Amino acid sequence: VTQPYSLATIGMAESKAERATAKAKYAWKEVLALLKENEGTGAKTEKSTKGALPLHFAAKCQAPFEEAKRLVTELLRLHPGGAKEMSRHGDLPLFLAASSQAPLEVVEALLEKYPDGAKTDAKHQKLPIHMAAEKQAPLAVVKLLIKQHPDGVRQWTHYGKGKLAK
Numbered sequence: 001v002t003q004p005y006s007l008a009t010i011g012m013a014e015s016k017a018e019r020a021t022a023k024a025k026y027a028w029k030e031v032l033a034l035l036k037e038n039e040g041t042g043a044k045t046e047k048s049t050k051g052a053l054p055l056h057f058a059a060k061c062q063a064p065f066e067e068a069k070r071l072v073t074e075l076l077r078l079h080p081g082g083a084k085e086m087s088r089h090g091d092l093p094l095f096l097a098a099s100s101q102a103p104l105e106v107v108e109a110l111l112e113k114y115p116d117g118a119k120t121d122a123k124h125q126k127l128p129i130h131m132a133a134e135k136q137a138p139l140a141v142v143k144l145l146i147k148q149h150p151d152g153v154r155q156w157t158h159y160g161k162g163k164l165a166k
Helices: 007-012 016-035 054-061 064-076 078-084 093-098 104-113 115-119 130-133 139-148 148-155
Strands: none
Touching: 007 078, 054 064, 054 078, 054 093, 064 139, 078 093, 078 104, 078 130, 093 104, 093 115, 093 130, 104 115, 104 139, 115 130, 115 139, 130 139, 139 148
16 A cells, blocks of 8 residues: 655655655645645746756656646646756756656656757766666656657766666
8 A cells, every 4th residue: 555645644654765756656646735825926947046947847757647747747848848957966857757767748748858868978977878777767758858869878877887788
């Protein structure tokens, strides 16, 4: 049985890993609440103190499938250019989604707004396909990223790791 996450369950988590999981699973609710609370204030296009848009947080949060899809789709509708914006740490929303095991529909929505995101290196000079493979993203996501940028599987990362094929 999946435990419902709330601020109370985050506080009750015993280990750092449990707290991190609880926060990730709860974050999507916070993003939606903040957007509703700040409707019309520019909150969807302003970066946080961490240098990230709401879309960056949404791309990496582990919301239930329908909620993740709805949240990312709504944020892209409100700010389509957000798919091209890097966080202060050099991450596109696509990179965060690929490294967070996001559902296929989330990755599709991000690629629809910024197809070249699949070819863009992130902070560690890895491509989204490298992170998707490294973090065991759903197979459909890996296939989509390969289809979008086939040469990415032969591209080396900054660390000499990440080449997925000869």
